[in-house]
Amino acid sequence: MDLSTPNRENLEYMINYLADNLQVVNRGLMAPEDYDLQYYDQIKEMYDMVQMKGQLSVSEIQAVVSELGKFRKPVE
Template sequence: MNLNEPTNENLRYMINHLADQLQVVNRGLMDPEDYDLKHYEDIKDIYDMTQMRGQMSVSEIQAVVGELGKFRKK
């Protein structure tokens, strides 16, 4: 899988992986269908950052989830 290509499949993969990594309990907040492909690069930047960080504090997780919320379809 080449995540450098902005496809719906890649977007779904990243959102689902982020939801798992961030241990999001309410998966409705991170439904891949709620995210638009036009924000792919922003979401990929967040995905890449979380992959480099590894373990994150609760406040960091909340900040990431909040940032992802900005890219949800309205």
């Protein structure tokens, strides 16, 4: 999959990958539709880091989940 192009499908793929690899129990916190394409590059950086690193410590998982929370669309 070519993730170099910012589009909805790629964003959804990365969010789902991160949710799986970060072992997020409450998947509602990482619903792909809650993330805006304007943050594509930042989310891609986190995706690349998690993919490259493989195994993350508990504190690293918490940090990534916290950082991803900053890119969620505001609740209306």
